[in-house]
Amino acid sequence: MLARDDQDSLKRTPLHSLHVSLGGKMVPFAGYDMPVQYPAGVLKEHLQTRTSAGLFDVSHMGQIALRPKSGKVEDAARALEKLVPQDILAIAPGRQRYAQFTNADGGILDDLMVANFGDHLFLVVNAACKADDEAHLRAHLSDDCIIDSLEDRALIALQGPKAEAALAKLCAEATSMKFMDAGPHKVAGLACFVSRSGYTGEDGFEVSVPAGDAERLAKALLDNPDVMPIGLGARDSLRLEAGLCLYGHDIDTATTPVEAALEWSVQKSRRTGGARAGGFPGAEKILAHFDQGASRRRVGLRPEGRAPVREGALLFAGEAGSKPIGQVTSGGFGPSLNAPVAMGYLPTSSSALDTKLFAEVRGQRLPLTVAAMPFVKNTYKR
Structure with missing residues (x-):
């Protein structure tokens, strides 16, 4: 538990008071005081999102506008391609794409979303990395772009099969948007940036709203009986x-x-031949992995039985003896499946689907199997 001084040092999103009023259990996360759950509990909140609609506060994420000094968004796209292995030039106005900042060794500094708003690029980056990401952009792209950190905006996510109907009551254009469409829209009369995307595998939207209007918009969405507040859990x-x-x-x-x-x-234009292949940090190593394969791979894991296998658990090829061959990086109970799920890294030679393995949990080795991901079929509106 944090000392009072540490708690007082945590940042608060524009929706902090709303979380407290709704009974949110507040915890430290990425330097912010955030709700891990509400009175309904994690299980009900999870299933609510899968069956109806859930509202998430993701205002701790970083929002950055990349404005080309030339006035041509293509120049901002070319500049950003110096830092990511994705084809940013190919993002049409009104669309967005998942990307990663890479380092000189091919590792991932952060993952992010990049949207083309017609005259500039709009980036959403992870909360814990946003200061470093902004500094990275300023260090490398300041000659070509104005880097504008949008600290005066909140970000909320509306996710689930009833998200479209709920948002459409406040933004009629929501119904015509497809997965990964993104751009400025009026929501409840407010000047917002809306993308049809999310972090749940469900259909849904992320809405960037002026910070001073965030609580009003969140309350308008929560007035819909199909929408519940959802926490970090x-x-x-x-x-x-x-x-x-x-x-x-x-x-x-x-x-x-x-x-x-x-x-x-990583689009073909950035990895195979042509003038735009490579040219990003770590390209030599990343492209070698494309050509020759990597020695390890992230895989899905389905433990047998009911016991969750948590992050950090070591993975073994056999039930006894031998050295660990991999490790779990995320794991827990999957409420939609009523069973535990996990993901982790294994040698590529041991990563084939249906490979039988063992995870060490409290001194015991529990059986699990390499499984396809996603564990729950996504419902994006293509």
């Missing part, structure tokens, strides 16, 4: 079932996109 179990990486756990500065099973996120 269910956010984590939802993303785990969806097979989505958590930065600092499943991906980090020592992990390449190929090792992390994120090859799908």
Whole structure:
């Protein structure tokens, strides 16, 4: 438990008072005082998001505008391609793409979303990395772009099969948006940035709203009986079932996109031939992993029985003896499956689906199997 001085040093999102009024159990997370759950509890919040709609405060995330000094968004895209292995030039206006900042060794500094708003790029980065990400952008792109940290905005996520209907009451354009569409829209008369995306595997939206209007918008959404507030606990179990990486756990500065099973996120134009292949930090190592394979790989894991296998558990090829061959990076109970799920890293030679393994939990080795991800089928509106 944090000392009072440490608690007082935590930052608060614009929705902090609302969380407290709704009975949120507040905990430290990435330097912020955030709700881990509400009175309904993690299990009900998780299932609410899978069956109806859940509202998440993700205002701790970083929001950054990348404005080209030339006035041409293509120039901002070219500049950003110096830092990420993704094809940013190919993002059409009104669309967004998942990307990673990489380092000289091919490791991942952070993962992020990049949207093309027509005249500039809009980035959403992880809370724990946002100061470093902004400094990284300023160090490398200041000649080409104005880097504008949007600290006066909150960010909320509305996720679940009834998210579209709930948002459409406040933003009629929501119904026409497809997965990964993104751009400025009016929501309840407020000037917002809306993307059809999220971190749960469900259909849904992320809405950037002026900080001073965030509570009013959140309350308007929560007035809908199909929408419940959801805390960090269910956010984590939802993303785990969806097979989505958590930065600092499943991906980090020592992990390449190929090792992390994120090859799908690196477009062909950046990795095979042509003038735009390579040219990003760690390209030599990352492209070698594409060509020759990596020695290890992130995989899904399905433990037998009911006991969750948590982050840090060592993985073994056999029930007794031998040295560990891998480690769990995320693990817990999957409420939608009524069973435990996990992900971790194994030697590529041991990463085939249905491979039988053992995880060491409290001195015992529990059986598990390499499984396909996502564990729960995603419901994105393509």
